[in-house]
Amino acid sequence: MTQPVTIIMIEDDEGHARLIERNIRRSGVYNEIVSFKNGTDAMLHLFGADGSGLVQKGNALLILLDLNLPDMTGIDILRQIKENKYLKASPVVVLTTTDDSQEIKRCYELGCNVYITKPVNYENFANAIRQLGLFFSVIQVPPAAP
Amino acid sequence: MLTVISAGSVYLVDKARQDSKSVVHTMEVENQINALLLEIRRAESSARGFLLTRAENFRIDHENAVAAIIPALDKLTRQSGDNPAQRENVEKLSAAIETRLGQFKQEMDFIRQGQPDQAAALIREVVSTEATAAIAEVANAMIQEEERLFRLRTINSDRSQTLAASMTGVGSGLVVLLALISIWLVRRSALARDEAERRLREGYANLESIIDERTADLREANDEIQRFAYIVSHDLRSPLVNIMGFTSELDELGNDIFRRIGSLAQVPADGPPLAPTGPGEIALEGADKQLSEDFSEALGFIKSSIAKMDRLISAILNLTREGRREFQPVKIDTSELIETIVSTLAHQAAEAQAQIHLEALPNVVSDRLALEQIFSNLIDNAIKYLKRGVPGEIRIRGRTKLGYAIFEISDNGRGIDPKDHQRIFDLFRRAGTQDKPGQGIGLAHVRALVRRLGGTMSVSSELNAGSTFTVTLPIAWNVSNRNADR
Numbered sequence: 001m002t003q004p005v006t007i008i009m010i011e012d013d014e015g016h017a018r019l020i021e022r023n024i025r026r027s028g029v030y031n032e033i034v035s036f037k038n039g040t041d042a043m044l045h046l047f048g049a050d051g052s053g054l055v056q057k058g059n060a061l062l063i064l065l066d067l068n069l070p071d072m073t074g075i076d077i078l079r080q081i082k083e084n085k086y087l088k089a090s091p092v093v094v095l096t097t098t099d100d101s102q103e104i105k106r107c108y109e110l111g112c113n114v115y116i117t118k119p120v121n122y123e124n125f126a127n128a129i130r131q132l133g134l135f136f137s138v139i140q141v142p143p144a145a146p
Numbered sequence: 147m148l149t150v151i152s153a154g155s156v157y158l159v160d161k162a163r164q165d166s167k168s169v170v171h172t173m174e175v176e177n178q179i180n181a182l183l184l185e186i187r188r189a190e191s192s193a194r195g196f197l198l199t200r201a202e203n204f205r206i207d208h209e210n211a212v213a214a215i216i217p218a219l220d221k222l223t224r225q226s227g228d229n230p231a232q233r234e235n236v237e238k239l240s241a242a243i244e245t246r247l248g249q250f251k252q253e254m255d256f257i258r259q260g261q262p263d264q265a266a267a268l269i270r271e272v273v274s275t276e277a278t279a280a281i282a283e284v285a286n287a288m289i290q291e292e293e294r295l296f297r298l299r300t301i302n303s304d305r306s307q308t309l310a311a312s313m314t315g316v317g318s319g320l321v322v323l324l325a326l327i328s329i330w331l332v333r334r335s336a337l338a339r340d341e342a343e344r345r346l347r348e349g350y351a352n353l354e355s356i357i358d359e360r361t362a363d364l365r366e367a368n369d370e371i372q373r374f375a376y377i378v379s380h381d382l383r384s385p386l387v388n389i390m391g392f393t394s395e396l397d398e399l400g401n402d403i404f405r406r407i408g409s410l411a412q413v414p415a416d417g418p419p420l421a422p423t424g425p426g427e428i429a430l431e432g433a434d435k436q437l438s439e440d441f442s443e444a445l446g447f448i449k450s451s452i453a454k455m456d457r458l459i460s461a462i463l464n465l466t467r468e469g470r471r472e473f474q475p476v477k478i479d480t481s482e483l484i485e486t487i488v489s490t491l492a493h494q495a496a497e498a499q500a501q502i503h504l505e506a507l508p509n510v511v512s513d514r515l516a517l518e519q520i521f522s523n524l525i526d527n528a529i530k531y532l533k534r535g536v537p538g539e540i541r542i543r544g545r546t547k548l549g550y551a552i553f554e555i556s557d558n559g560r561g562i563d564p565k566d567h568q569r570i571f572d573l574f575r576r577a578g579t580q581d582k583p584g585q586g587i588g589l590a591h592v593r594a595l596v597r598r599l600g601g602t603m604s605v606s607s608e609l610n611a612g613s614t615f616t617v618t619l620p621i622a623w624n625v626s627n628r629n630a631d632r
Contacts, residue, residue, distance in 0.1 A: 015388030019395075068384070097383040100467065120386050120456040122394035 005141045009035040009064040010042040010077065011095075016118070020064065020095070023126050027133025031062075039072035043080070046087060053086040060141045061087070065112075067096040067103065075106065082111035089142045093132065148324070151317035158310035165303035172299055175225045175232070176292040182218045182239075183285050185211050186246065193253050197265050205254075212250055219243060226288075229295070235288045242280040246272075372466050379462040386459070390452045397445050404430060404438045458574065461587045465573070468591065473513035473598065475624050480507040480551075483514070484542060487522045494529050500538025507544035508551040511622045516595045521555070523588045524615050528557040530582050533610070550601070551621050556614035562607040570605070578609075599623055 007024070011017040017035050024033070036042035046063075048055035063081065067074035074094065081087045091113040098104075099117040107115050116132065119125045189211035196204035219240055226232035249272050256265035272278060408430045430438050481504065488495070488502050495502055502525070510517075525540065532538040536558065543554045562570060566577035573590040596603045600620045607613035 013384055013388065015392065016384070019388070019391040022395075068380070097380060097387065099463075118383075118387050120383060120390050120452070122387075122390045125387065125391060126394070 005031050005060040005062050005136075007031050007033045007062045007064060007136070008042065008046065009033055010039065010069070010074070011035060011064065011066045012037050012069050013066070016066070019125065020129055023129035024133040024136070026126075027130040027137070029133040029136050031136070039069045039074075039077055043072075043077065046081065047084065053084040057086050058143050060143045061090040062136060062139075062141055063090055063092045065092055065094050065096075067094060067098055067107075075110065078107060078110050078112055091139065091141060095132075148317075148321065151313070151320060155310060155313045155317055158306060158313050162303060162306040162310045165299060165306050169296065169299045169303050171225070171228075172292050172296040175222070176289055176296065178218065178222045178225055179285055179288050179292065182215065182222055182243075183281070185214045185218055186243065186281060189215060189250055193250055193257075194269065197253070197257055197262055197269070200257075208250070208254065212247060215243060215247065229291075232288060232291055235284050235291065239281065239284040239288065242284060246278065246281060372469050375462055375466045376470075379459045379466070382459050383456070386452060386456055390449070390456075393445060393448050393452065397442075397449075400438075400441050400445065404434070404441070407434055457585055461574075461585050465587070465591060465594065468519075469594065469598075471515075473516060475511050476514055477511050478509060478514055478517060480509050480517075480544065480553075483517060484521055484525075487518065487525055491522070491525055491529060494526070495538070495540075498529050498532050498538055500529050500532060500540055502540045503542070505541070505543045507542070507553065508546045508621065510551045510619055511624070512599055512619060513623075516599055517619075520592050520595050520617060521553075523592045524555045524617070527588060527615075528555055528559060528613075530584075531578070531613075532557065532559040546621060549621055550618050553617045553619070554614055555617075556612060558612040561609045561611045561613055562605065563609045564607070567605050567607070 007029075009017060009020065011020065014037065017037075021033055021035070034045070036045065043051075046056060046061075047053045065074045065077060069077075074096065078092055078094065081090065081092060088111070092111070093114040093116065094107050094112045095116045095118060097118050104115050114132075114135075116128055119128060189208055192204045192208035192211055195201065196208055219236075223233075223236050223240065226236050249268065253265045253268050253272075256262070256268060411431065411434060484504060484507065488504065491502075525542070528540045529538065539558045541554075541556050543556070545552050560578060562577055569575045570577050571589050571593045572586075574586040575590075576584060576586040593603055596617055596619065600623050601618050603615065603617045605613060605615050
């Protein structure tokens with residue numbers, strides 16, 4: 001990665017967050033991970049107090065998004081990210097328990113870049129996250145639009 | 147009522163006519179008496195005239211008058227025949243008249259013989275005799291009698307005419323009254339009918355709205371159950387990921403710990419610790435080994451339980467997803483559809499030494515995917531639960547009846563105990579020897595699909611005697627049917 005990429009993890013379940021983080025680290029990705037337990041805090045961080053997204057200007061972000069959040073749906077967050085001129089170029093990885101085909105289709109339509117269903121089987125889960133980490137280590141992330 | 151009234155008035159009118167006829171009769175009788183008296187007087191006066199003048203025309207007149215007396219008397223006799231009192235009078239009168247006629251004859255004879263004195267004497271005698279007086283008296287009595295009768299009959303006639311008139315009046319009044327009553331009755335029944343019709347319409351509309359309400363309620367309840375099942379199964383998954391995840395972490399951790407214990411146990415108490423080596427390289431001994439095995443066993447149970455729970459949750463999720471899927475009715479070549487299923491199951495069938503016989507099947511309009519799931523589940527079950535060591539015979543038959551297609555999938559497998567026939571359709575419930583993997587979902591799913599397709603399904607089976615699953619589906623199912631059902 002040419003520029004330090006910050007991984008924004010929006011995940012309400014602390015256990016999941018911990019498992020994800022651990023497995024990403026195991027794959028050798030040591031980028032900064034900023035995690036949020038609810039949608040409101042994440043939105044505030046991404047879009048700033050004015051909601052324009054200007055605060056992230058020039059930052060390279062990779063967003064890990066859970067769809068089931070206590071205060072809002074991840075779909076809403078996804079839509080707003082993809083509609084924001086500063087954030088829309090940031091890759092969004094939807095990482096959730098839902099494997100409903102309708103939901104998956106909707107996320108891709110809204111511009112999500114990768115959709116991963118969390119496997120309950122931990123080996124698969126760990127594998128998936130590690131591979132995601134490997135993926136993170138090779139993909140190019142553009143900085144938020146100038 | 148009307149008949150009585152008309153019969154009454156007819157009778158009364160008839161009576162009035164008879165009454166007036168008798169009045170007329172009375173008048174005729176009176177008239178006849180007067181005519182008779184007149185003839186007698188005429189005869190008398192002409193006899194006198196002849197006596198005085200000897201004129202031939204008086205004689206002729208007398209003879210005419212005498213000739214007229216007898217028929218007049220006869221007529222009177224006939225007319226008064228109905229009244230006994232008058233008949234007596236008539237008899238007296240006719241006796242008197244006969245006497246008088248005899249006298250006339252004598253008079254005339256005297257006159258003809260040229261003895262006018264004798265005749266005049268006779269006349270004088272006659273005037274004083276009874277005959278004339280009797281005639282006058284009887285005639286008078288008769289006239290009086292007839293007048294009495296006349297008065298009586300007039301009154302009678304008047305009364306019966308009045309009666310007839312009033313009867314007719316009453317009858318007309320009654321007719322009008324009856325007409326009014328019937329109009330009122332007709333109006334009342336028409337009103338009652340309108341009211342009943344209105345109520346019926348209201349009831350019908352009410353019923354429809356009640357049905358709509360209930361249907362909406364049921365649909366809402368059903369949707370809620372679906373949502374509930376979906377959310378619960380979905381939200382249960384999240385903690386399960388954690389449990390599974392950290393159990394695995396714990397497993398790793400356990401391995402690390404026991405490796406360290408092993409390495410520590412092999413190192414002399416005072417020596418420097420050895421660097422940890424690869425897994426499995428250090429064999430644990432005694433109590434340590436026991437601990438490690440217990441630890442692994444516990445984690446193993448936890449993991450298998452979690453895996454099972456995950457499968458159940460996935461099953462519920464799939465079921466709710468199926469429940470939410472919109473069906474598309476299309477024309478389906480059932481034989482082709484089942485042949486395809488049979489060919490995909492050919493490997494399993496060969497392994498179980500099963501022969502699948504397909505007979506002619508009726509085509510239906512239904513949802514293709516649902517039908518595939520129904521038949522593949524049933525055929526898969528038939529192959530799966532054959533008797534060990536007995537070559538399988540699976541038969542698929544079809545027929546139609548009253549707009550429904552009936553499919554039967556029968557096998558010669560292990561069969562199902564009749565007490566379990568209901569149970570096998572319940573979610574997560576199975577029956578018989580549990581020697582095959584399965585979640586107890588297939589038949590529950592199949593039955594739910596069949597129901598959604600507007601059909602029914604049943605099983606007939608005995609233990610060790612094979613099973614027959616019967617699926618009844620509407621030949622032409624359409625979405626509107628289902629929407630009406632839902």
